[in-house]
Amino acid sequence: MMMSSNKFFTTFLLLSLSMFVLSHISNGQGPHHHDQQQKNPVAGHGRDHHQDDEGKGRGHDDHDDHKGNGKPKDDDHPPPHVKGCPQLETIARNITWTRVAADPTLAPKLLRLHFHDCFVRGCDASILLDSTASNSAEKDAIPNQTVAGYEVVDEIKARLEVVCPSSVSCADIVALAARDAVSFQFKRPMWPVSIGRKDGRVSSSSEASSNLPSPFSNFTTLLQEFKNKGLDLQDLVALSGAHTIGVGHCGLISDRLFNFTGVGDTDPSIARAYASLLRAKCSNLGANNVDPAIEMDPGSGSSFDTHYYTALRQNQGLFESDAALLTDQRSARMSRAFETNRELFFVAFGQSMVKMGAIGGVGAGEIRRNCHVIN
Ligand SMILES: *[C@@H]1O[C@H](CO)[C@@H](O)[C@H](O)[C@H]1NC(C)=O
Ligand SMILES: *[C@@H]1O[C@H](CO)[C@@H](O)[C@H](O)[C@H]1NC(C)=O
Ligand SMILES: *[C@@H]1O[C@H](CO)[C@@H](O)[C@H](O)[C@H]1NC(C)=O
Ligand SMILES: *[C@@H]1O[C@H](CO)[C@@H](O)[C@H](O)[C@H]1NC(C)=O
Numbered sequence: 001m002m003m004s005s006n007k008f009f010t011t012f013l014l015l016s017l018s019m020f021v022l023s024h025i026s027n028g029q030g031p032h033h034h035d036q037q038q039k040n041p042v043a044g045h046g047r048d049h050h051q052d053d054e055g056k057g058r059g060h061d062d063h064d065d066h067k068g069n070g071k072p073k074d075d076d077h078p079p080p081h082v083k084g085c086p087q088l089e090t091i092a093r094n095i096t097w098t099r100v101a102a103d104p105t106l107a108p109k110l111l112r113l114h115f116h117d118c119f120v121r122g123c124d125a126s127i128l129l130d131s132t133a134s135n136s137a138e139k140d141a142i143p144n145q146t147v148a149g150y151e152v153v154d155e156i157k158a159r160l161e162v163v164c165p166s167s168v169s170c171a172d173i174v175a176l177a178a179r180d181a182v183s184f185q186f187k188r189p190m191w192p193v194s195i196g197r198k199d200g201r202v203s204s205s206s207e208a209s210s211n212l213p214s215p216f217s218n219f220t221t222l223l224q225e226f227k228n229k230g231l232d233l234q235d236l237v238a239l240s241g242a243h244t245i246g247v248g249h250c251g252l253i254s255d256r257l258f259n260f261t262g263v264g265d266t267d268p269s270i271a272r273a274y275a276s277l278l279r280a281k282c283s284n285l286g287a288n289n290v291d292p293a294i295e296m297d298p299g300s301g302s303s304f305d306t307h308y309y310t311a312l313r314q315n316q317g318l319f320e321s322d323a324a325l326l327t328d329q330r331s332a333r334m335s336r337a338f339e340t341n342r343e344l345f346f347v348a349f350g351q352s353m354v355k356m357g358a359i360g361g362v363g364a365g366e367i368r369r370n371c372h373v374i375n
Contacts, residue, residue: 140205244304246296
């Protein structure tokens with residue numbers, strides 16, 4: 001069993017959310033603010049994080065407290081007790097927030113690091129292992145271009161090895177850093193992170209290539225890839241919302257822009273004006289190894305918010321895998337629900353991050369001393 005380590009969403013709130021989202025979707029109503037989550041304290045048993053004080057994720061949906069200047073709201077709570085290393089959460093948060101404050105582009109990178117880690121062999125820090133003479137590691141797989149943030153994980157690990165040696169896995173650090181990176185903007189933890197993962201001893205670039213959802217995938221393929229990991233349609237739509245922050249690169253959309261069906265055409269599903277803008281931005285792709293970066297959430301790429309879903313609805317999804325969410329009625333409706341209810345999106349995103357962070361369970365490995373190499 002993983003141990004709990006957080007204070008925010010009650011388990012039953014998380015569990016009732018699926019029902020909440022689905023009921024909104026299926027009765028075709030536009031969701032709006034209200035408090036109809038069932039408060040059933042029994043529903044949460046059997047999950048690997050226990051329930052804590054409820055309601056902390058709620059009650060802010062009319063504010064735009066992005067940009068990270070909100071007041072810390074939770075310092076009245078002592079840090080949760082993490083067996084073996086009570087300072088874990090404080091240390092991880094402090095270092096992550098310090099680094100993200102200095103370089104906001106780290107937030108999407110740390111989120112992506114966790115995502116990539118979990119989709120290959122479960123969340124076991126296999127993404128952190130360096131290649132060796134005889135093994136090409138996940139890190140060096142093709143989709144690795146924008147994975148980064150390793151140095152933040154290394155810094156947290158180095159500090160933890162001083163304070164509580166060999167008690168916290170690199171996989172747990174990756175999960176915490178992703179959560180804290182997103183949470184920095186809000187100055188409160190946006191979802192609970194279970195602790196107790198083990199670090200794996202295997203990392204393979206070919207596995208990374210075959211397990212990671214591709215930006216070129218259609219809806220059917222994406223949903224299947226998520227299902228293969230125990231995730232569902234709601235997780236697909238919510239986690240795609242991670243693209244509310246960060247950038248993608250022209251290299252991954254050049255076919256969409258310049259040669260969609262092999263006759264020099266543009267993907268007709270992209271809004272025309274946006275397609276022109278993208279073609280202009282990507283026109284120098286390849287010259288001098290340039291691969292320009294483009295916000296995945298146009299105009300709002302550094303704020304964690306629901307604007308990604310607005311962009312989608314306006315046919316401004318950057319990747320085919322973004323635009324694909326509009327090609328299925330259920331995911332299109334869910335995406336619309338998230339667009340119009342920020343709180344719903346935040347809670348759903350947190351819930352899906354918890355599920356994603358549990359892919360592969362605690363695993364069967366070790367606690368690495370150095371995140372780059374097996375012990
Ligand atoms: C947070 O980190 C900074 C520098 O990284 C350090 O000076 C400070 O003592 C840390 N605070 C806590 C509470 O750990
Ligand atoms: C993957 O990352 C490594 C190390 O940063 C880099 O050398 C390599 O070129 C990257 N692969 C691709 C396909 O971008
Ligand atoms: C989705 O992509 C897969 C793999 O490329 C393909 O086999 C399938 O026919 C596509 N489905 C649709 C509905 O286009
Ligand atoms: C466009 O795609 C076709 C078919 O894949 C290919 O033959 C052609 O070389 C491509 N054109 C460019 C400019 O890349």
